[in-house]
Amino acid sequence: MSTDTRATAHSDLHAPVIDWFDEHARDLPWRRPEAGAWGVMVSEFMLQQTPVSRVLPVYEQWLARWPRPADLATESAGEAVRAWGRLGYPRRALRLHAAATAIALGHGGEVPRDHAKLLALPGVGEYTAAAIASFAYGQRHSVLDTNVRRVFARAVTGVQYPPTATTAAERRTALTLLPADQATAARWAAATMELGALVCTARTPDCARCPIAASCAWRLAGSPAHTGPPRRGQTYAGTDRQVRGKLLAVLREAVEPVPQSALDAVWHEPVQRARALDGLVEDGLVEPLADGVYRLPV
Ligand code: SF4
Numbered sequence: 001m002s003t004d005t006r007a008t009a010h011s012d013l014h015a016p017v018i019d020w021f022d023e024h025a026r027d028l029p030w031r032r033p034e035a036g037a038w039g040v041m042v043s044e045f046m047l048q049q050t051p052v053s054r055v056l057p058v059y060e061q062w063l064a065r066w067p068r069p070a071d072l073a074t075e076s077a078g079e080a081v082r083a084w085g086r087l088g089y090p091r092r093a094l095r096l097h098a099a100a101t102a103i104a105l106g107h108g109g110e111v112p113r114d115h116a117k118l119l120a121l122p123g124v125g126e127y128t129a130a131a132i133a134s135f136a137y138g139q140r141h142s143v144l145d146t147n148v149r150r151v152f153a154r155a156v157t158g159v160q161y162p163p164t165a166t167t168a169a170e171r172r173t174a175l176t177l178l179p180a181d182q183a184t185a186a187r188w189a190a191a192t193m194e195l196g197a198l199v200c201t202a203r204t205p206d207c208a209r210c211p212i213a214a215s216c217a218w219r220l221a222g223s224p225a226h227t228g229p230p231r232r233g234q235t236y237a238g239t240d241r242q243v244r245g246k247l248l249a250v251l252r253e254a255v256e257p258v259p260q261s262a263l264d265a266v267w268h269e270p271v272q273r274a275r276a277l278d279g280l281v282e283d284g285l286v287e288p289l290a291d292g293v294y295r296l297p298v
Pocket of ligand 1: 214
């Protein structure tokens with residue numbers, strides 16, 4: 001297939017996916033106009049490793065309490081960690097707090113529009129900068145999250161799963177697929193993400209409901225089984241991450257600094273417990289005080 005033919009075939013995907021999105025997109029609070037760029041930014045931090053259903057209540061509380069970056073910036077980092085609740089990967093709360101502070105101090109309190117300025121904020125990587133610029137400001141960027149990568153892997157490349165980490169080839173494919181005008185590109189980014197979340201899911205893609213089933217490369221090839229490296233599982237029970245979660249929950253719920261004994265009570269295995277606590281301290285999520293008590297950072 002020549003490059004020209006492929007480009008034509010790619011653009012054929014735009015209308016069906018965007019039309020499907022117009023009809024089926026979930027009404028999520030960060031997609032409403034009133035969310036603004038700050039709402040989009042908060043949602044992107046929260047959604048990075050946490051499903052929508054768990055993010056929704058925390059997002060609503062967060063935005064009600066801190067409707068602008070400057071509101072969060074006036075709080076301690078520990079309050080951000082406390083409000084993060086059980087979303088997991090709580091370093092994201094510290095980074096969001098640091099980003100809010102940088103916005104308050106260096107950008108007049110407004111989430112920057114410019115991709116490079118977004119990228120320079122603490123905790124904002126390539127994906128998050130592209131997502132904010134696209135979803136909040138309607139710009140043209142390829143927004144490659146897990147869902148989008150899976151849709152492209154199947155529909156375009158013809159394999160069941162994308163590689164473990166994003167490759168240069170995937171970035172090239174995403175750029176080739178990106179509609180030329182800004183508004184359509186921004187719509188395409190949101191639509192492909194939603195298609196991956198709702199229809200082209202990791203384990204059970206619902207091809208019968210898919211708007212691009214007729215041209216999906218993986219389906220046309222007979223849905224061949226994955227031949228790449230084994231995919232990582234999502235084990236949680238018994239991991240250091242679980243122990244960290246339990247220790248942090250004690251501190252989140254405490255009004256005063258807590259003694260070591262209160263932390264010892266939530267996990268039985270002392271070596272793993274100490275390792276988890278050391279990790280939390282090292283990450284700046286927990287502060288050890290001189291008299292052997294611990295608290296969230298101030
Ligand atoms: S046809 Fe199936 S595998 Fe292909 S993009 Fe649609 S849902 Fe995914």
